[in-house]
Amino acid sequence: MRRLLDSLDTPTIFAVMSLAGIGILAIASSTAKQPGRDDLWKMQLIWILIASVAAVVVVLVDYHVWAGIGMLLHGAVVALLVLVLFYGREIGGNKSWLVFGPLRLQPSELAKWTTCLVVAGYLAHRHKETLGLREILELGVLVGVPMGLIVLQPDYGTALIFVPIFLAAIWLGGLRWKVITAVLVIGLALAPVVWTQLKPYQQNRILTVFDQERDPSGVGYQVRQSKIAIGSGGLTGKGLFGGTQSQLNYLPAQHTDFILAVIAEELGFLGGAGVLGLFYFLMFRGFAAARTAQDRLGTYLCLLVVSWITGQVAINVGMVLGLLPTIGVPLPLLSYGGSALVAVICGIGLVVNVRTRRFVN
Amino acid sequence: MDYRERFEIKDYRNERMLGGRIGLMHVGVIVLLVFFSLNFWYLQVVRGDIYARLAENNRLRRVVLPPTRGVIRDRAGRVVASTRPSLNLVLTRESRGDVDIQLRRLAPILGVPYVELKERHNRMRGRPLFEPMVLKVDVSMDILARVESRREKFPSVEVRQIARRSYPEGDVVSHPLGYVGEVSFAQLTSGGEGPGLASGDIVGKAGVEKGKDDLLRGERGLEFVSVNNLGRRIGEGRIDRLAVSGGDLGVTVDLDLQRTLMEAFGDEVGGAVFMDPRTGEILAMGSTPSYDPNDFADGISREVWQSIQSDPRRPMHNRAIASFYAPGSTFKVLVAIAGLESGAISPSERVFCNGSTRIYGSTRLCWKRGGHGWVDLRLALAHSCNVYFYKAGQKMGIEAIHKYGAMFNLGKPRGLDIPGEAGGILPSDAWKRKARGERWYPGDTISVAIGQGLLAVTPLQMATMMAGVGTKGSLPYPRLTTDGAREPSELQISQRTFDLIQEALADVVTEGTARRAQVEGYTVAGKTGTAQVYKMSAGIDADKMDKATRDHAWFAGYAPADNPRIAFAVVVEHGGHGGTTAAPIARKVLKEFFVKEKTGSGSYATASR
Numbered sequence: 015m016r017r018l019l020d021s022l023d024t025p026t027i028f029a030v031m032s033l034a035g036i037g038i039l040a041i042a043s044s045t046a047k048q049p050g051r052d053d054l055w056k057m058q059l060i061w062i063l064i065a066s067v068a069a070v071v072v073v074l075v076d077y078h079v080w081a082g083i084g085m086l087l088h089g090a091v092v093a094l095l096v097l098v099l100f101y102g103r104e105i106g107g108n109k110s111w112l113v114f115g116p117l118r119l120q121p122s123e124l125a126k127w128t129t130c131l132v133v134a135g136y137l138a139h140r141h142k143e144t145l146g147l148r149e150i151l152e153l154g155v156l157v158g159v160p161m162g163l164i165v166l167q168p169d170y171g172t173a174l175i176f177v178p179i180f181l182a183a184i185w186l187g188g189l190r191w192k193v194i195t196a197v198l199v200i201g202l203a204l205a206p207v208v209w210t211q212l213k214p215y216q217q218n219r220i221l222t223v224f225d226q227e228r229d230p231s232g233v234g235y236q237v238r239q240s241k242i243a244i245g246s247g248g249l250t251g252k253g254l255f256g257g258t259q260s261q262l263n264y265l266p267a268q269h270t271d272f273i274l275a276v277i278a279e280e281l282g283f284l285g286g287a288g289v290l291g292l293f294y295f296l297m298f299r300g301f302a303a304a305r306t307a308q309d310r311l312g313t314y315l316c317l318l319v320v321s322w323i324t325g326q327v328a329i330n331v332g333m334v335l336g337l338l339p340t341i342g343v344p345l346p347l348l349s350y351g352g353s354a355l356v357a358v359i360c361g362i363g364l365v366v367n368v369r370t371r372r373f374v375n
Numbered sequence: 376m377d378y379r380e381r382f383e384i385k386d387y388r389n390e391r392m393l394g395g396r397i398g399l400m401h402v403g404v405i406v407l408l409v410f411f412s413l414n415f416w417y418l419q420v421v422r423g424d425i426y427a428r429l430a431e432n433n434r435l436r437r438v439v440l441p442p443t444r445g446v447i448r449d450r451a452g453r454v455v456a457s458t459r460p461s462l463n464l465v466l467t468r469e470s471r472g473d474v475d476i477q478l479r480r481l482a483p484i485l486g487v488p489y490v491e492l493k494e495r496h497n498r499m500r501g502r503p504l505f506e507p508m509v510l511k512v513d514v515s516m517d518i519l520a521r522v523e524s525r526r527e528k529f530p531s532v533e534v535r536q537i538a539r540r541s542y543p544e545g546d547v548v549s550h551p552l553g554y555v556g557e558v559s560f561a562q563l564t565s566g567g568e569g570p571g572l573a574s575g576d577i578v579g580k581a582g583v584e585k586g587k588d589d590l591l592r593g594e595r596g597l598e599f600v601s602v603n604n605l606g607r608r609i610g611e612g613r614i615d616r617l618a619v620s621g622g623d624l625g626v627t628v629d630l631d632l633q634r635t636l637m638e639a640f641g642d643e644v645g646g647a648v649f650m651d652p653r654t655g656e657i658l659a660m661g662s663t664p665s666y667d668p669n670d671f672a673d674g675i676s677r678e679v680w681q682s683i684q685s686d687p688r689r690p691m692h693n694r695a696i697a698s699f700y701a702p703g704s705t706f707k708v709l710v711a712i713a714g715l716e717s718g719a720i721s722p723s724e725r726v727f728c729n730g731s732t733r734i735y736g737s738t739r740l741c742w743k744r745g746g747h748g749w750v751d752l753r754l755a756l757a758h759s760c761n762v763y764f765y766k767a768g769q770k771m772g773i774e775a776i777h778k779y780g781a782m783f784n785l786g787k788p789r790g791l792d793i794p795g796e797a798g799g800i801l802p803s804d805a806w807k808r809k810a811r812g813e814r815w816y817p818g819d820t821i822s823v824a825i826g827q828g829l830l831a832v833t834p835l836q837m838a839t840m841m842a843g844v845g846t847k848g849s850l851p852y853p854r855l856t857t858d859g860a861r862e863p864s865e866l867q868i869s870q871r872t873f874d875l876i877q878e879a880l881a882d883v884v885t886e887g888t889a890r891r892a893q894v895e896g897y898t899v900a901g902k903t904g905t906a907q908v909y910k911m912s913a914g915i916d917a918d919k920m921d922k923a924t925r926d927h928a929w930f931a932g933y934a935p936a937d938n939p940r941i942a943f944a945v946v947v948e949h950g951g952h953g954g955t956t957a958a959p960i961a962r963k964v965l966k967e968f969f970v971k972e973k974t975g976s977g978s979y980a981t982a983s984r
Contacts, residue, residue: 047609186396242433245418245426258434263604283419287412294408301401305394317397324404328411335414 021373022073023366026299030347030362033292034062034355036285037273037348044260044268044276054269054350061352065359072363076371080364081138081311084131088156091128094121095163108169108342120353122172125160126322127357129176130364132156133183134314145187153183171329171342178325179318186317220339236266237336243272243279244286244335251282269350271342274334289348293327296362303369312368319361326358436602438612439575442593443538445621447552447583449630450658455548456584456668461539464514464522465507467531468499477529484521485511513539540577544630546665547637550693551628551657551855553582553793554668580671581691583626583855586793590858593621626855627656631971632964636661639963643956645927645947646694646834648853649964652842652933652942655851655863659964662694696791699799699831700946703904703953704759704888705931706826708844708876710767711752713779715872719771722875725749728762735818739765742905756879757887759903761825768824773815776823777803782866783840783850785832790861792854799831827907837931837944844880845900845932845939847873881936889930892958894966900939901932901961903953906946926950930957934965941968 042055072080080087094112098121102109112119133156140149161176209217243259246252255261257279260268268276278286297320304316323346330345332338344351346358418426447456464485466474478496482489492510499508510532511518522529540555542548558576572578578592579585596618601609636647640663649659664686670679683690692698714720730746731738741747741761747754755763768776780786786801800806802823804815822828835853843850847870849863880900883889888903906927928950933939943961950956 047603182400185400186393188392188396239433241418242426242429244415245422246430247419248423248427249420258430258601262434262601262609264433278415278419283415286415286419290408290412290415294404297401297404301397301404304397310393313393313397317400320404321400324407328407331411335411335418337414 021370023299023303023369026296026362026366026369029292029296029299030359033289033296033347034359036277036289036292037345037350038062039254040273040276040280040348041269041350043255043257043280044265044273046255047261048263051269057352058350058355061355062359064352065356068356069359069363069366072360073367073370075367077312077315077364077367080131080367081135081315084128084135088125088128088132088160091121091125092159092163094119095125095160097121099163099166102167108167110164110167110169110172118352120172120351122160122164122167122169123353123357125164126172126175126179127360127364129157129160129179130315130318130322130361133179134311134318137183137187137314138309138311145184145189149187150184150189153180153187157183169342174329174341174343175322175326178321178328182318182321186314236272236340237333239264239266240272240275240334241336243275247279247282247286249283251278251280251285254280256280267342270344271330271349272334273349274331274345277348278334290331293323293346297324299369300365303365303372306372307368308372312371316365316368319365322361323358434601435599436608437615438598438600438608439573440596440598440614440616440618441538441577442595442618443620444540444555444577444593445591446623447591448623448625449548449628449633450625450656451629451631452625453630455544455626455628455630456540456542456552458538459541460536461513461541462519463512463535463537464510464518465533465535466496466510467507467533474531477531480525480528481510481522481532484518487511507533507535540668542668544634545669546667548628548630548633549582549665549668550662550695551582551626551633551660551793552668553584553586554580554671555584556580556671581795582693582793583624586791587624587856587858591621591624594619624856624858627651627658627857628660628855629658629971632659632967633661635659635967636960636964637663637665639960640947643947643950643960644688644694645945645950645957646696646698647943647945647960647964648695648835648838649941649943649968650838650842650851650853652845652851652939653849653863654860655839655842655853656857657853657855658941658968660693660695660855662692664688664690666690693795694834694946694948696793696833696835697795697797698946699797699833700927700929700948701828701830701906702785702826702832702837703906703927703929704826705837705902705904705929705944705953706823706830706832707756707759707764708880708902709780709783709785709840710764710771710776710824710826711756711876711879712844712868712872713775714767714771715752715875716779716868717771717775719775720752720767722752725751726755726760726763726766728760730762732762732765734765734769734821737818739821752875753879753882756876756902757882759883759888764824765821768820769817772817773803773820773823776820777801777806779868782868783836783843785836785840786830787836789836789839789852791835792856792859796835797833799833799836800829801832802829826904834931834944834946837929838942841901841931841933841944842939842942844873844876845942847877877936880932884932884936888952888954889932889958891954892930892932892962892965894934894962894969897934897965897969898936899932899934899962899965900936901930901934901943901958903958904929904931905952926952928953928955928957930954930961932961934968940972941965 038055038058041058045051045054098110098112103111103113105111110120110122112121133153136153136156157176157180161173164173239259243265257276259265259279260276265272265275277289300316300320304313307313307316326343326346329338329343333340344354444458446454449455474496478492479489482492496508522532555577558572558578563572563574579588597615598612599615600612603609632649636659640661644663646662648657650657666683727749728741728747730744731740747758747760750760750763780801786799788796788798807813807815819828823830839850839853843866848866848868850866851863852861877900880902881898883902884892884899889901892899892901906929928947930953931944933942945957945961947956
């Protein structure tokens with residue numbers, strides 16, 4: 015126990031707490047003038063405390079034990095995902111919430127965590143070193159079942175996060191370059207065909223990414239307001255609580271999915287790039303933990319968590335910058351939302367866990 | 376720990392492969408984050424100024440600060456139009472309270488049926504949410520108290536203060552003053568109405584309010600306010616330019632005379648003008664039926680508008696300046712002047728009237744069946760003998776009548792300082808050829824000589840002519856404000872002619888057809904007239920003709936006869952004989968005028984500004 019504390023990864027914990035702290039400030043700022051929402055930052059603070067307690071549990075238990083009961087946990091979460099389809103509470107168009115009294119839980123967020131656990135376990139456990147069709151299919155089932163259930167909710171944004179986890183899995187699992195090249199070539203060749211099969215509104219949504227003036231009031235409105243918020247922030251920003259786009263409500267979903275636009279508006283390029291820098295620091299620590307892990311399981315665990323968080327950051331930032339279509343994906347650690355926060359912090363808890371046990375005893 | 380053994384990798388051949396792939400993945404993460412950082416740099420630093428401006432455009436809304444319209448006073452300084460604060464009860468549409476229940480509860484308090492409130496609320500759909508629905512304008516303290524005492528039942532109801540144009544005299548001065556309203560689309564797009572007009576501005580729509588709009592309106596102020604995504608105002612605004620209040624204005628109308636005139640008309644339909652013959656300042660201008668300009672002050676209700684528009688007597692029409700009528704016998708004054716000046720008649724020449732005469736093969740009647748016997752000019756005017764004027768007209772011809780009529784500005788607008796002044800018809804051979812494609816027949820002149828036929832003038836023109844006669848040759852420019860006054864035009868007519876005409880016109884009231892216009896202690900000069908109904912087919916807008924089945928009654932003149940200080944013309948539509956209906960109206964106003972003049976309660980030298 016004593017050694018566990020000594021080898022605790024303080025820089026990582028510091029980065030996590032910095033990002034969560036910036037998130038709290040941004041939530042407080044963006045909801046300050048919204049009646050009924052101006053207390054959300056306190057809720058987020060409570061969630062950070064809950065997540066911290068959960069993370070301590072995650073770190074204290076050896077990651078081999080977590081991997082050992084991985085399938086059990088994954089099965090339980092899949093069961094919850096089935097349950098939510100029937101008994102879930104619909105909020106914002108997605109039936110993704112389970113409500114137990116005052117507690118609201120999003121099983122889809124927990125599914126990311128257990129998926130990392132079982133995929134790492136599978137990769138470390140397999141008998142063959144190469145990645146054959148059978149292994150790809152088995153990995154596909156592990157990732158695809160929760161993802162499919164989440165698509166049914168339908169919460170495409172959350173489901174999308176399973177794609178980088180799966181890609182990282184087959185990449186790290188040793189998918190042959192031949193196959194990678196072939197898939198890329200076929201994909202490029204098929205793109206025009208797929209395009210013609212899309213419905214006009216779907217095409218429009220993709221085109222809006224390239225030309226925001228296409229539909230300034232409809233699809234493009236959110237993205238346009240987001241870009242105005244970011245751009246008008248300039249180098250140093252308008253000051254916390256001083257952003258006009260956010261304070262006057264022009265930004266959509268400003269305390270959740272578009273929180274980074276609020277930060278960029280009020281803290282400027284320094285704030286936005288600073289957040290990206292902190293995320294990079296977090297990833298860097300993840301890669302370091304992966305390289306120094308005592309075994310493959312630890313390596314895979316760290317890298318899968320990195321791919322999850324990186325994927326989620328990429329999709330969210332791409333959306334906020336208007337480079338990707340608007341899909342509901344929160345920014346890890348910063349966006350308002352309890353389940354997501356707990357899941358991400360517990361994910362990083364796994365990385366800390368692996369790092370803490372890097373020396374074989 | 377056996378579980379560890381289970382995951383132990385036996386073969387380390389792929390160790391290098393994994394190391395390489397971790398490295399590539401790391402590079403991928405770096406590339407991605409650098410790419411995003413460059414994007415932020417581009418948006419925030421390279422294009423930051425553009426987005427900053429876009430954000431300001433989002434945030435700032437220009438709000439017009441309406442100017443306070445100038446006060447209008449009568450010539451004694453009494454307020455006849457002003458802007459006062461008024462309280463409106465409004466329903467805000469942003470809040471979440473149940474609107475339906477509130478409207479149901481408000482209906483009995485406001486005395487408006489629930490269905491009407493509901494319908495008005497429905498009509499607001501599509502308007503921005505921050506725009507409230509007006510429940511009741513100029514709400515009374517009683518209603519306000521009843522709403523406030525049950526505040527918690529009306530979460531969406533608010534009281535807003537607005538500036539409201541107010542006309543304390545109601546329909547008494549409405550035709551000279553006019554009314555105000557929101558600037559029309561046509562006015563905005565024509566551009567000619569003066570620059571700086573913007574949608575939503577309150578402008579004069581008629582009368583002095585329109586004629587002197589530039590002076591009264593003032594200048595809009597401008598304020599920049601922060602608005603949220605719903606357009607609702609947030610926080611304090613920044614005033615860019617303060618509103619400049621409009622200038623105050625005095626009108627030449629005397630409220631007492633105006634009231635007397637409107638009362639004297641009673642239920643009769645008609646128009647009248649009373650002016651100072653020396654300056655052209657209009658002391659009273661009446662047109663009946665009238666309307667209440669307060670109804671227009673804050674967006675007239677559809678019901679009131681419809682009732683005004685559908686009234687066949689056209690209350691919005693200013694008969695004193697915009698309606699023209701055949702002048703009837705009042706025109707004989709002009710014919711007499713034309714005859715004397717052209718030498719076609721002489722004062723002593725006598726004509727025998729036996730009730731009718733034959734001219735150009737047709738029989739023309741005098742109004743007096745038994746005839747007037749031998750009449751000279753003075754008697755002919757005093758008793759309005761038609762036969763005398765048939766013969767006079769026959770001798771002088773239409774061109775002489777036209778020449779002197781034009782001199783007195785008949786059939787033409789004279790540049791009154793309010794809009795709506797109509798012309799009319801002063802016929803000539805040239806006019807008839809142009810308007811009707813027909814030459815002038817001598818027989819046409821015979822009708823014109825007694826003020827009938829192809830002839831149409833407004834009460835304003837007739838009053839102006841009488842002013843010219845009363846002043847013996849200086850024809851004033853009538854006006855309602857002292858702003859931009861013009862000197863009267865001098866007429867090239869001999870004093871001897873005016874002496875003769877003035878004597879005859881004084882006789883009209885003392886012993887002739889207008890004895891009902893006598894005012895004790897004063898001599899009134901004037902001429903009655905009865906305008907026959909006739910149909911015009913060309914050269915004149917049929918809409919502007921007032922249909923009639925009964926003759927219109929005229930009385931026009933000036934007083935006192937020897938030193939006129941007031942000139943006038945009164946028309947009563949379908950009033951029959953001028954002496955019976957029009958003269959008594961003039962008498963009441965003249966009497967009031969002299970009483971005020973004697974007691975010194977009116978300032979008649981110049982209008983106050």
